[in-house]
Amino acid sequence: MxxxxxxxxxxxxxxxxxxxxxxxxxxxxxxxxxxxxxxxxxxxxxxxxKNDLTGxxxxxxxxxxxxxxxxxxxxxxxxxxxxxxxxxxxxxxxxxxxxxxxxxxxxxxxxxMQSEISSIFSDILVVCEELKLLGGTHFSLDGVKLSANVSKEWSGTIDELKHKRDKLQEKLQRVIAEHAQADKHPQVEIERQQKRERRFQLQVERLNEFLKDREPKLGSEGKEIQSNAVDNESAKMTTSHGVLQGYNAQALVDSKHQVILAAEAFASQDHENLKPMLDSAKKNLVSIGKTPDYFEGKELTADSNYHSLNSLKVCKDEKVDAYIPDIQFRQRDPRFADQERFKDKKKADAKSSPFSAADFSYDESKRVYRCPNGKELKCYARNQVNRHRTYDLYHARAEDCAACPLRSRCLSKSDASRRYLSIQVDTGQPNLIDLMKAKIDSEQGKKIYARRLAIVEPVFANICVHKHMDRFTLRSKRKVDVQWGLFALVHNIGKIHIFGALI
Ligand code: SF4
Structure with a gap:
């Protein structure tokens, strides 16, 4: 046994x-x-x-x-x-x-931790520098849009939120009326009614509190954008997975070992964040003994979401060797000619497209353009600046277009009254957009820009996938910044752990 x-x-x-x-x-x-x-x-x-004497x-x-x-x-x-x-x-x-x-x-x-996080971040950067983890030659900037600890349900313009509050108020009155008649109902039903009543009451109170003396929130173009009654510093953002209410978490990364030099969360689009991120990185680098001109002559890569005239001006002023492509750079790249998503739609649609500026000839003596039907287009506005370029604007006479046999090929809309033509003016100034296009299309530009993917994308994969940082759990920019900063800190500590021989 x-x-x-x-x-x-x-x-x-x-x-x-x-x-x-x-x-x-x-x-x-x-x-x-x-x-x-x-x-x-x-x-x-x-x-x-403050507990040295008491507490x-x-x-x-x-x-x-x-x-x-x-x-x-x-x-x-x-x-x-x-x-x-x-x-x-x-x-x-x-x-x-x-x-x-x-x-x-x-x-x-x-x-x-808002006031302490930057000091801790600098202390860790010092260790990275001592361990020679910073290359200081090439930097990449990228961002990820993460949900804030709020619901889109609480977003809207001030008028929309007032309307929502009034609707909730009506609902609350209905629930209270139902509740008054529910005395004879079983206890469990009465409790359910009370819970509903309390929920609506809290929602109305929240909106009332938020709307008290509230001014509309203005976007970068001065127009009203949606406010959020729970975290008004967060913003509605479009991502490849849909719209979310959250923050755009940014990181500027050194290429050598992917150490993060600056991390901050914004409620704005990528192209608005290049300057603040460069400033933040400079501040961190100065705190570890680098000079304020640290980025001068150094390579900086960022994807086409950062492409804007302002971003390029910032890079020019800072003397940064930037590589920031426009959204059509893949379509111009012969290496991607076979890929369906990068095929040049304009070329494909060329036959069906309306007449372009090349189809109009300039009559020097009369200073007018002549259309394919031989009619004159006169200039009605000169030197109009449209985002990146300057144009002279011409139009045909409505009577000419009305009777024209080429109307269907010339006018983009069948009910358009006349043809308009924009002619780009050579201002003699170097156009930063065109210069960047030429730079990014060059062999050297393509080679340097190709490094971006391997430098910055793994950083976001590490934080957002490996460390499960897929949404902020705090509210307000101040707190969200700390949370994002802590993840950047942890990322850099991971680099010290892997590459630091001393630890
Ligand atoms: S639609 Fe007007 S501008 Fe165009 S070809 Fe005809 S007349 Fe000329």
Whole structure:
């Protein structure tokens, strides 16, 4: 007959555990522990604690920072998840010295880090520089649009939100009336009605509070854009997966080991963010001892979302060797001629397209253009600036076009009264858009721009996929910036961990 040792789970066992031994050299937690202890100036946190004379002792910021950095590196964003890890996971227990901070302590520490995050970011950049992880020759800029911790349901112009508030108010009145008649209903039904009533009441209160003395939010063109009653600093953004209410998280990356030099979240489109990102990177680099002209003569690549006259002017002023293509650069590239999505639609539709400017001839003596039907087009406006270029504008006489047999080929719309013609004017000034086109179409330009993909895209894959940062869990730009900055910090610490021989 088989004989087994007794299995008794009703017994107490005391296990000796050395917390220090849990942080094994060569692991990420060991790197984080050493960096926070030895390389980050934690005195920046002293200001926020005023408990030297009264009040209980606080958990040391180094503990909170270590725990948060490891949690973010493991894709744990929720403060409740982090709190649980500090109770259950021996590595987190070791990093927190067994203190197990609660979720509210963790959440308030993160959301109030705005003034300290840049100092910590610079401290980590110093380590990157000491370990020679910064190449300083080529930089790439990119961004990802991430949902904010709000719903699109709370977005709209001020009038739309007022309308929504009034609708909710009506609904609330209806629910209250129904509730008054529901006294004879079972208790469970009454409770359900009360819950609905409370929900509508809260929604109305939220909108009332938001709309009190609220001015319309204006976009970059001075027109009203949608506000959001929960996080009014977030914005509606279009992505390849649809529209979201959120922020555009940007990162400027050094090419050598993909170290992030600047990270910030904006509620604006990519092409508006090149200057603030360059400024932010310069500020971080100056804080580690570099000169303000650090980017002069260096290569900068960014995708066509950054292509705008303003972005190119910024690069010119900063003397940056920029490679930022326009959206049609693939269509001009013979290497992509066979690919359906990059086929030049204009060429394909050339037969059916209306007459172009090349079909009109200039009559020097009369200073008019002559159309394929021999009629004159007179100039009605000169030197009109349209985004990037200057044009002279001509039009034909409505009577000529009305009776013209070539109407259907000449006018883009069948009900158009006459033909208009825009002729680009040579202003003698170098056009930055055309110069960039020529630069990006050159063999050298293509070679340099091709590096962008391998430099910056893996950074976003690491943060958004590997570390599960697929939406912000905080509200307001200030807090979202901290969260994005912490992920950039964790990314850079990962680089130190992998490439840093000293740690
Ligand atoms: S539609 Fe007007 S501009 Fe065009 S070809 Fe006819 S007359 Fe000329």
């Amino acid at each position: 088989a004989k087994y040792k007794p299995s008794n789970e009703n017994q107490m066992v005391m296990l000796p555990i050395s917390l220090q031994d849990q942080l094994v050299p060569g692991t990420l937690e060991h790197t984080i522990n050493r960096l926070v202890d030895e390389n980050i100036d934690l005195s920046v946190f002293d200001e926020r604690y 209980a002792a606080a958990i040391h910021p180094k503990i909170l920072l270590k725990v948060i950095l490891l949690a973010y590196a493991k894709g744990m964003i929720s403060s409740r998840q982090i709190e649980r890890a500090c109770h259950e996971n021996i590595i987190f227990i070791a990093l927190s010295y067994g203190y197990a901070p609660d979720h509210s302590t963790i959440a308030s520490f993160i959301s109030s």
